[in-house]
Amino acid sequence: MTSLTSDPQDNLQPGWRRYFSFSVDHKVIGTQYLLLAFCFFLIAGLLAMMIRAELxxxxxxxxxxxxxxxxFTLHGTIMIFMWILPANVGLANYLIPLMIGARDMAFPVLNAIAFWIMPVVGLLLVSSFFLPSGAAQAGWWSYPPVSVQNPSGDFINGELVWLLAVALSGISSIMGGINFVTTIVKLRAPGLTWLKMPVYVWTILSAQLLQLFCLPALTGAAIMLLFDLSFGTDFFAPFSGGNPIIYQHLFWFYSHPAVYVMALPAFGVFSEVLPVFARKPLFGYKTVAISSILIAGQGTFVWVHHMFTSATPNWMRMFFMASTMLIAVPTGIKVLAWTATVWRxxxxxxxxxxxxxxxxxxFLFAGITGIMLASAPFDLHVNNTYFVVGHFHYVVFGTVTMALYGGIYFWFPKITGRRYNxxxxxxxxxxxxxxxxxxFFPMHPLGLQGMLRRVASYAPQYEGWNVVASLGAFLxxxxxxxFIVNIIISWNLGPAAGANPWRSTGLEWSTSSPPPVENFEELPTITEEPYGYGRRESSVSSL
Ligand code: HEM
Ligand SMILES: [Cu+2]
Incomplete structure (x- = not known):
């Protein structure tokens, strides 16, 4: 065992001030990501309230x-690029080194730089509302030709700012991907073999491999589109011979896998929390762990299911319909394993x-509507309707945001050293x-009845379900x-949590709450399998 000395580079400021400093400690950076992301969740939520007020x-x-x-363009963009993605990165930043018994991420300075790009991205997006020509209007996917039209003629316009922000956030995420993958591959504690890693670590590894493999397509496409918009090139602009369909391919080559970059960490949280609160080992640990890699691998071959209506040839529709449905297999394995874990x-x-x-x-509901949408003949009917909006909100809110909340409550005592109420x-x-x-439920019948998405007014027949949806949104x-009251009060005044308030067997709970700067007094050596609940209940309760 190696003993550790504290790092003079850590520059930890006292109290809340450390979250406004350029710290290289992964725990500070993780918390910074979470705080920043939550602020933008509230901003994007406010935009959603305005949408729902209109509807x-x-x-x-x-x-x-x-x-x-x-x-709607900025609501979707901020939710994805400033809430779900960075909140996941924040939680992972905090947890991965602790879960693998490392003292920090592999590249702490790179980690800090990747973080500090994100406030710039957020400010660019929000400030675009105040431009004379207004914010970007082409939807979160920014398809040409809509996105390369610039009716105002202003050089600095909402779309340009949007493209800059998305390209910058891509650069930050690629830095993060390099850091996470290197950390998990190289910095695991002695004895922590692949098949002893917690499922959460597997999901982050899978998600970050996807970032590295797929994100360059979107970042590159955003920069090319920016040239089309501002400097008269014609990669994608159809009026001058560009090909807008290529943009759709590049966009979805990343943005479908992005769904897994968002959802895999949620699956990781479920897999960590369920065993603790059911006092049972995770059912089928190895299968659940490996299925994350399968989901990531298969997830790179399904992107055209977003393009069934983009003059896509039939053979391609068939291929991507089948590949999409196949993802239900590794995903179903996980749902089955969670069910078996809580069973009895x-x-x-x-x-x-x-x-x-x-x-x-x-998530189960989202999975069912997802399989429906994967069927090309069905999708041809509901494409661009509220059915799609309903489906993906059950993923991004119902699954991922719920998991983030669950994860924040679960690790709150570790992060703050205090209990929440x-x-x-x-x-x-x-x-x-x-x-x-x-x-989000009413969006499904609305879509089936034909209500289109991205419309500010609609036929009176759709009013009933829209009222329900808007009341739900305000709730x-x-x-x-x-949540906000609880977090603020408990962080300052909550009772002390102790090292392991949930009596969990996870490595992150074996060190104090909050952990010392170097995470562990001594680098741990791992001998046991993860999720030893029940099997090791007696030794756990002696902690
Ligand atoms: C907080 C509660 C939320 C409400 C009330 C809400 C509401 C809505 C509504 C009504 C639309 C459709 C706008 C239209 O087509 O005219 C929409 C679109 C969208 N939402 Fe949400 N949403 C919420 C949370 C989220 C979350 C957590 C995400 C995470 C990624 C998200 C991502 C999106 C995206 C990507 C779009 C599509 C934007 C586009 O059409 O370009 N939303 N949302
Ligand atoms: Cu997809």
């Missing part, structure tokens, strides 16, 4: 069409567990679960209040 009635009454386009367990329904169970239920946590869960289903907006 409360069939007429155009709250905003004008130009602003509405900017609202002595469940403790505390807040992290509630969010994970709620998230799995909503359980009653406020449960209230938060109930409001969120009801709000989310009221908000969802309010649901964040007990």
């Amino acid at each position: 409360l009635t069939p007429q155009l009454d709250v905003v004008d069409r130009t602003l509405y386009n900017g609202l 367990g002595s469940l403790r329904l505390q807040t992290p567990m509630l969010f994970c169970l709620g998230g799995i239920v909503m 359980e009653a406020w946590g449960k209230l938060h869960f109930i409001l969120t679960f009801i709000g989310a289903n009221l908000n 969802l907006g309010m649901s964040t209040l007990p």
Whole structure:
């Protein structure tokens, strides 16, 4: 065993001030990512409330069409690039070195640089609303030809700022990918073989390999599109001979796998939380671990399911329909394993567990509508309708945001050294679960009845379900209040948590809360399999 000395480079500021400093400690950076991402979650949520306020009635009454386009474009973009992705990176940054028994990430300075790019990305996106020509209006996918039209003639316009922001966030994420993959491959503690790694580490490895492999396609495409828009090139602009379909391929070559970059860490959180609150080992650990790599591998061969209506030849539709449906296999394995893990367990329904169970239920629903959409004949009918919007919100909110909440509650005692308030946590869960289903379920019947997405006004026949959805959205907006109050008060005044309040067997719980700068007093040596609940219950309770 190697003993560790503290690193003079860590420059830890006292108290909250450290989160505003250029720290290279992965725990500070992880928390910085989480705090930044949550602020932008609130901003994008506010944009969603404005969208839902407009959709409360069939007429155009709250905003004008130009602003509405900017609202949904920036809502989607900020939610993805400034909430889900960086929040996942933040949690992983905090946890990965602790879970593999390392003292930090492989490249701490690169880690800090990758983080500090993100506030710039967020500011660029939000500030674009204040440009004379307004924010980008081409939707979060920014398809040409809409995205290369510049009716205002201004050189600095919303679309240009949008493209810069997306390219920058891509550069930050590629830096992160290099760092995570190197850390997991090279810095595992002695004895931590591949098949002893916690499932969360497997999911982050899979997700970050996808970032490295696929993200350059989007970052490159965004830069090329920027040239088309601002410097008159014609890669994708159809009026001068460019090919807009190539842009769609490059966009989805990343943005489908991006769904797994967002969802795999959520699967990791479910796999960590369930065994602790069911007091049972994770069912089928090895299969669950390997299925993450399978999902990532298969996930790079399905992107054309977003392009069934883009003049795609039939053979291609058939291929991508089949490849998409095949992903249900490794995904189904996970759902089965989670079900078997809680089956006949002595469940403790505390807040992290509630969010994970709620998230799995909503993921099951998203999986079913996903299989429906994978079928090309069905997709031809509902493409560009609210059915699609409903489906992916069950993924990005119902699954990933719920898992993030669950993970934040679960690791809150580790990060802060304090306990959160359980009653406020449960209230938060109930409001969120009801709000989310009221908000996103009605989108499915609306889509099946033909209501198009990205419209600020609609035919009166759609009003009923839209009222339900908007009320659900406002409830969802309010649901964040007990969370914010709980986090702020508990972080300052909560009772001390101790090293291992959940009596978990995970390595991150074997060090103090919060962990010392160098994470472990001594580098641990790993001898046991993960998830020793039940098997090792007696030794655990002596902790
Ligand atoms: C907080 C609750 C949320 C509400 C009330 C909400 C509501 C909506 C609505 C109504 C639309 C459709 C706008 C339209 O087509 O006119 C939309 C689009 C979208 N939302 Fe959300 N959403 C929420 C959370 C999220 C989250 C967590 C994500 C995470 C990625 C997300 C990502 C998107 C994306 C990518 C679009 C598509 C934008 C586009 O069409 O270009 N949303 N949202
Ligand atoms: Cu996809």
